[in-house]
Amino acid sequence: MEVRFCDTTLRDGEQTPGVAFTAEEKVAIAVALDAAGVHQIEAGIPAMGPGEIEVLRRVVGAVERAGVVAWCRADQRDLDAAVASGVSAVHVTIPASDLHLRVKLGKTRAWARERITACVRDATDRGLLVSVGFEDASRADDAFVTDLAGELRGLGVTRFRWADTVGVANPIALHTRLRALVEAVPGPWEIHAHDDFGLATANTIAAVQAGFTWVSTTVTGLGERAGNAPIEEVAMALRHLLELPVELDTAAFRPLARLVAGAARRPLPAGKAVVGDEVFDHESGIHVHGVLRAPATYEPFDPAEVGASRRLVLGKHSGRAAVRHLMDRHGIDAPDEDLEPIVGLVRAHATTHKQPLSGDDLRALVRRVATGRTAPPTAPRG
Ligand SMILES: [Zn+2]
Structure with a gap:
């Protein structure tokens, strides 16, 4: 089974308070998502007005492989705007919980x-492909959602989106409900x-395990409040944890993340899963020793798979093996007896400067130890 990706960076991602993409940025992100192989791009909300309709038209023109879908409320005017934007597919959303309805x-x-x-009848009459979203489904009555979906299925809806709108699902209970x-x-x-509880990726994976075949994602998880399920996390988890085929160009994730982070003015945390700058760094003695013998000891997948x-790196937790390895790599030589004092200086340096040591830093420390060893004893006074 191949899981399909509907990426909503350009709709839900852009709904993040304070985030606003220019037309050029939206087109560039859409082209990059298309090149990465996502199946569908949710590109915006045409009902926002002529400006957004024009952007959608440009996205439709720029994207070659992916489908482009416009997000609509269950309202005829939204469908009018979607038709004007030139898309062939619409996603129509309806509140499903009594909290949202009442x-x-x-x-x-x-x-x-x-x-x-x-609304579904109207959209299909206009020749649009229609998917239906149940907003706040996680807090809705399952019987209501099931009945309604069953009814809509007969009207030619191409797929249903089950939204955990405020992120309150938990993977195990969700799996039972969705199955x-x-x-x-x-x-x-x-x-x-x-x-909202840091469970978006876990819940997405649980849904796939329950039989869902489409996932809604955004690049880096950008989206309302705490965001959505990040495309890069979901893709790598599907491939490596569920061993499902993922046909996306995973090496595109890191440049894509930087493109979106720049356009959103949201810097990427160094430790962000899959795409962070430092997620394939190793420092501690035990880890470096393991990775030098077999990378799988402390890496769940080859960094090259995501273009990293x-x-x-040398730091406070470095041991002799790492220091010796990096000395070799930088062409620095020292006798074995110097290694222990060098490690001591490396740790002190990292603690003082609060950053990994460069090759030049290491060279200077090695020289200091060598000088200390060969320096003549202080000349006697007198
Ligand atoms: Zn959402």
Whole structure:
């Protein structure tokens, strides 16, 4: 089974408070996502007005392989705007929980049913491919969602999106719920998970294990509040933890992450899974010793798979093996007896400067130890 990716960096990602992409940035991100092999790009909300419609038109024109989908509320005016944007697919969303229906909108489940049914009919009549999203499904009555999806399936909906809108699902309970859903209504189903409790990737993986075949992701997890499931984490977890085929160009993730981080003005944390600058660095003595013997000891996959490379760095936790290895690499020689004092100086240097040592730093420390060893004893006074 191949899992398909609907990337919503350009819609949910851009909804992040304070994030606003220019038209050029949106097109560049869409082209990069397309080149990386995502199956569908959720490119924006045409109902926002003529400016966004124009951007969507440009994205549709620039993307070669991926499908481009426009996000719509269950409202005829949104469909009008989507048609004007030139997309062939729309994603229509309807609130599914009573909290959203009653409190947010003052409506009933019957209203939701009527509204989404009419909207799906309207969209298919216009020749659009329609997917339907159940907003806040994680806090909705499963029986309601199951019934409604079953009904909509007969109207030609191409897939359903199950949204954990405020990120309150947990993987084990979610798996049970979604398995029952998939058994009742074959779908295809897409999971849209938010990261409010840091579980977006875990919940996305659980949904796939339950039979969902589409995942909704964003680059680096950019999105409302704590964000969405990051495409790079989900892809690598599907490939390495579930051993499923992932046909994306995973080496594109790191440049893609930098492109989006720059456009969003959100610097990437150094330790961000898969795409962070320092996630393939090794410093501690035990780890470096292991990695030098077999990288798999402390790496879950080859960094080259995501276009990165392993770095052994010298710091407070370095041991003799790492220091000797890096001395060799920098062409620095010293007798074995000097190694222990060099390690001591390396640790002190890292603690003082709070950063890894460069080759030049190491060379200077080695020289200091050698000088100390060969310096003549202090001349006697007198
Ligand atoms: Zn969302």
